[in-house]
Amino acid sequence: MKWSKIAPLMLVSAAIAVSGCGNQAAQPNAGATASPSAAMTTAASQAPVKKLTDVKVVLDWTPNTNHTGLYVAKDQGYFEQEGLNVQIIQPGEGGADAMIASGAADFGVSYQEGITQGRIQGVPIVSIAAVIQHNTSGFASPVAKNIKSPKDFENKTYGGWGSPAENAMIESLMQTEKADPNKVKIVNIGDADYFTAVKRDIDFAWIYYAWTGVDAELRGEPMNMIYLNKYSDKLDYYTPVLATSEKMIKEKPDLVKAFTAAAAKGYQFAIDKPEDAANILIKAVPDLDPKLVMASQKWLSPRYKDDAPRWGEQKRSVWDNYANWMLDHKLLDKNLDVDHAFTNDFLPASSK
Template structure:
């Protein structure tokens, strides 16, 4: 009898343990079912502009917000088109592209500035002696064929009474900066945080004319995070959750550039580790810069740049600024 009681006790404990394990498994399965799948499309191949996203994935910040995020490459279609069409829930773009899209009634909205100030400018090898926009005259500029390029070059050359028509503007396609300036062009438009840092690592001295040195109106947001109007209207909680996780990812990257660089290298092993680490060190302080919080956008910046674009015949009509961007999905400070 005593043995039977012991056996029955053990059996009950075993059954209770099995039941608890089943309940735990069901709860875990239920939690997985509740995770929302969203797609984020990059603007270009992965680089340090995107580090906060990869940090948010690695650190589980998206999971904490109930999101499973798939990172996509833009392909030939482009990030803006994929987001506007609902083929991707979120994307990476620039204020220039959003402005042009909104004027054409394309329903895409900027929901966060990845970098607070424009870090781009015109770069040339030191030995070409292009030390100012005036010296663009008689030189060859290599670009990608967008109307905004000539407008920007003209705008800063005018500050020095120089003539943009004396610049030979050619399309260098996908040729990288370092190959192009050795072969066919004298200067090109680069983002210093990647190409400029790479030049430092190569021991190649550059002359830089940063856009922000010549006009406050050219201090626009590039890059930015985007979504479409349907997401904002129908799934605002998802947008808010996404931005909470991304904000946390970029804040971590601001505070921990070395560890964040390692996370990006692990996620994208084809990248040059030395370049990623140097670029991240340069860029991390610039994500937030002088803003109150990462991601915040100022209406005046949107007004200034859209006015500049309109005045340089890059827009058919004025931008309705209030519809082009929003800060409402950023976390409360």
């Protein structure tokens, strides 16, 4: 799985390009009088079955532990309890954001950076919950490369996917240590993953530790990790988030509330019972490496909620800070209307 290749702004660029009845009780013997319990069973079997509302949820990438709460909510019946029949689907070529904005999916997994850039260009998508409270991404390198701080990027080769955001991130971190970003060689490695790239001519790459970092631990390939949020509060943005469209919020607010409530239960389950949650994801997606899923889930579960008062909570300051950072680095051409980019209105009062 190439989780390290989840390039938020690359995904956004793609997104912007696409603006019964029950079983009857046994009949009593002829001439016999039905018992109260039999009568109750018969009545229950004839009671109308509540119709579930079909809902599509699109992932941002192949299934991984960012998505565990959704799979738990489906497996444990939390979605059904809210009257929802949820189908979890993979993104099309246009990306998850485009499917959410167009209505091809009712809900989906997105990123703060993606929603920010999308809304600047008119994509009507809104974040309704932060999956993880703090940014777990950063620049990783094999220990042998001796890259322990942004200053050590000098005279090294970075392997990426060609997004302007990468250059801005590298420059921003290096400036905190008065290092020269012009001394970094940037190479587009396409679809190559971290492990393949660093065995060739690449010194460091941008990854999410919860998957690629944990995978490196399991492989016995130690790495140095430089987290983005260690060097700037503005880079401690929400990645990933759950999102929906403005149309859904306006026309079906009760549905948005029901989905968010069930998802919150799913993620709270993953917080409280990481091993059980991991097994649910493994059962749902048997192609995943069970050891990686289990280890990743144990690492990530306490980070879903972290220091927030409840799972999913989003702060206006986080959205404002990152939008200003993007504007300062010319990744946006105008200010973001922050108050329309996210909402906490649909979160339950508590995830418990």
